[in-house]
Amino acid sequence: xxxxxxxxxxxxxxxxxxxxxxxxxxxxxxxxxxxxxxxxxxxxxxxxxxxxxxxxxxxxxxxxxxxxxxxxxxxxxxxxxxxxxxxxxxxxxxxxxxxxxxxxxxxxxxxxxxxxxxxxxxxxxxxxxxxxxxxxxxxxxxxxxxxxxxxxxxxxxxxxxxxxxxxxxxxxxxxxxxxxxx
Amino acid sequence: xxxxxxxxxxxxxxxxxxxxxxxxxxxxxxxxxxxxxxxxxxxxxxxxxxxxxxxxxxxxxxxxxxxxxxxxxxxxxxxxxxxxxxxxxxxxxxx
Numbered sequence: 001x002x003x004x005x006x007x008x009x010x011x012x013x014x015x016x017x018x019x020x021x022x023x024x025x026x027x028x029x030x031x032x033x034x035x036x037x038x039x040x041x042x043x044x045x046x047x048x049x050x051x052x053x054x055x056x057x058x059x060x061x062x063x064x065x066x067x068x069x070x071x072x073x074x075x076x077x078x079x080x081x082x083x084x085x086x087x088x089x090x091x092x093x094x095x096x097x098x099x100x101x102x103x104x105x106x107x108x109x110x111x112x113x114x115x116x117x118x119x120x121x122x123x124x125x126x127x128x129x130x131x132x133x134x135x136x137x138x139x140x141x142x143x144x145x146x147x148x149x150x151x152x153x154x155x156x157x158x159x160x161x162x163x164x165x166x167x168x169x170x171x172x173x174x175x176x177x178x179x180x181x182x
Numbered sequence: 183x184x185x186x187x188x189x190x191x192x193x194x195x196x197x198x199x200x201x202x203x204x205x206x207x208x209x210x211x212x213x214x215x216x217x218x219x220x221x222x223x224x225x226x227x228x229x230x231x232x233x234x235x236x237x238x239x240x241x242x243x244x245x246x247x248x249x250x251x252x253x254x255x256x257x258x259x260x261x262x263x264x265x266x267x268x269x270x271x272x273x274x275x276x277x
Contacts, residue, residue, distance in 0.1 A: 022214075025214075026210065026214070029209075029210050029213070029214075030210070033205060033209060033210070034203075034205050037203055037205050038200040038203045041199065041200065041203045042196055042199060042200055048203070049205060049206065049209060052213075053209075053212075053213040053216060053217070056213060056214075056217060057213075057216070057217035057220060057221075060217045060218075060221060061217075061221060061224070117195070117198050117199060117202075118198070120191070120195075121191075121194065121195035121198050121199070122195075124191060124192060124195040125195050125196075125199050128192070128195075128196075139192065140196060143189060143192050143193050143196060144193070144196040144197070144200065171188065171189070171192075174188060174192060175188050178188055178191070
């Protein structure tokens with residue numbers, strides 16, 4: 001009788017855990033989806049929604065191993081940063097191959113970007129996009145999300161000292177671009 | 183930062199770019215259907231792999247057992263210890 005009693009309880013507990021996870025992730029999606037898509041766009045992802053959907057899938061899969069529900073936002077941010085970097089690296093390889101074979105296509109700005117950005121802002125965004133990936137990530141996390149160095153270090157998986165270096169090098173490069181435009 | 187106000191300009195530019203980004207209102211339904219499907223498929227593949235590994239281990243074990251020599255005793259591997267025949271005793275004489 002004990003066995004027949006435990007089985008439905010276990011199944012009910014599992015179903016309860018699954019529905020808890022579904023509810024928690026639905027809430028996180030509601031809160032963080034748009035900011036994460038924007039983060040992916042700022043980091044240079046061309047398929048930002050797919051990157052963010054992948055990040056939520058990774059969260060869904062690893063939910064039982066998550067330290068605490070509060071850690072979910074940090075985890076999602078970190079996954080988006082890493083996936084975007086990998087995606088850009090992949091695209092660079094693809095474009096290099098395309099350039100060799102002669103069917104290269106230039107970057108086409110989306111309608112939103114060209115409609116919203118002023119000329120100087122567009123130049124600045126282009127300069128940010130031209131930076132090395134780590135510098136770009138550090139600048140976006142620092143100046144758009146206003147994260148502290150320790151939070152940026154967590155998101156990028158590097159030390160706070162390296163964050164300082166990337167931010168200062170990135171800003172120096174942007175300053176040079178701004179000086180040249182004067 | 184050598185250019186004065188460059189960080190402010192950078193913030194403005196990033197904000198302007200970010201504010202132009204819109205998402206599909208139906209994104210949750212689409213994304214959640216996708217990740218549930220992938221999760222189910224992943225669990226199914228893992229279950230099939232576990233079953234295959236279990237079946238392969240069983241098959242190898244059965245094959246090894248069937249190849250073994252039935253006369254080889256793996257549990258008692260010492261040389262056979264047979265009780266010695268009682269020494270020949272000269273029973274002639276006193277009982």
